[in-house]
Amino acid sequence: MNDVFESFADLAALAEELRAEDPKQRRVAVIELGDSGDPAAVRLLAGLSSDPDSGVRRQVAIALGSFDGPETAAALVRILVDADVDVASAASESLAELKESDAAAPLLTLVGHPSAFVRESVYRSLKGLRNRDALEPALKALRDPEPAVRVQAVGVIGYLKLEETLPALKHAALDGNANVRLVAINALAFSRSQAATNAIAAGLVDKDWRVREAAAAALALSAAGVTHSAPLITALDDAFWQVRLSAIRSLGKLEARGSVSRIAHELNHNQPNVRKEAAAALGTLKAREARQALLAVADDPDADVRKNVRWALQQLEHARQDG
Structure with a gap:
């Protein structure tokens, strides 16, 4: 006090x-x-x-x-x-x-309020409370006419992390609103099922680049993400550098060795953040076949890129010494 x-x-x-x-x-x-x-x-x-x-x-x-x-x-x-x-x-x-789960009860009285602002606020608050009583209203809210309400309802469902909600989340990943699809893709990452991973991977070809970026990142969190290395490699041709960066990062985390040559190509991308992430991924993969490509950009004009290139080369040397 x-x-x-x-x-x-x-x-x-x-x-x-x-x-x-x-x-x-x-x-x-x-x-x-x-x-x-x-x-x-x-x-x-x-x-x-x-x-x-x-x-x-x-x-x-x-x-x-x-x-x-x-x-x-x-x-x-x-x-x-x-x-x-x-x-x-x-x-x-x-x-x-609010953080206490039992704070959900008063909020649930307003899930059907005529104001979209109120409904959105209620579901946004319920999300962090992780109260199972909010599940049924949230599932119904996936049909709400207001996209902002659907976004928060998907958040409520995602935070609960229940396998039984997988069909609803997969359906939300196909919503007509990009913000709803984006949140649904992120929510699907909790599941360890191949079905969830497939739904996430489908987001790599979404018409909205933010959804594609989210899908690329979410695959690294999915238990079966490594099975989708090929579409992640294809995502390295995306017109948006943010999607490429996310795909590179995930390929590194998934230890997708088949992506080494394509990641090495990104060391010459015009966006420094992409070059930096490419160097880091090659270091994570300990890709000795990328040594020449890394040496070629050792004097990159961006300090962060140079730092990651040095680190990657060190990882390659450690891998060589370890046999």
Whole structure:
């Protein structure tokens, strides 16, 4: 507890301030309650969720972000539907900070709210709580007309990491909205099944480069990712350097030795980040056949690339000495 709050008398004094006629005085009291760290402050703050001054209500939403649990969630849920956009936004941000799983119950009461903003905020908050009760509403929300809501619903499902949700995540990876597909691809990486890996690999040919980048990265996390080295090598021809970089990194992590010559070619890419990642991957692979290609770029104009080239050459030398 903060040194300022050494007794219940301090809290009682602030309770009096909350009834002050001047809204500025009430706002200051709210700030101090938020700083107190005293769980008893939550009830006092909740009592101001309908304060006539929007500035006070917004400050209440911010202050509640310092606390956790179902009582805090219930208070924030009331503020989330505030008519003032700034107040509701502050409540949404504080809700996202909740960590206790039992804070999910008040949030679940709003999953069918008519406001897309409210529904999105609810699912964004539920994601971090990892509460199984949120699964069924989240699965239904995959059909929500608002893409932003579907994105957060996929996040809820992904955070639960349940094999039974694999069909729903595979379906979300084909959603008409790129942001939904991107989140679904990332969510699929938890599964150790070949079906999940296949769904991720399909993202390598998505029309949106961000989804392709995510798919390339997710394959390195998938247990069966090594079976998709070939499409990752093909991804090295992608028009977007971010996708190439992600594919190079994954090929290195997957120890895909069949990719050495193609990765070595990327040492001459016009984007330094790609050259740097290519050198690192060749070092990870201990690809002695790439030694000449690495020596050829030892004087690369980019310092980070030169550093990675030196490191890669050291790895090749260690591999040679080890036989």
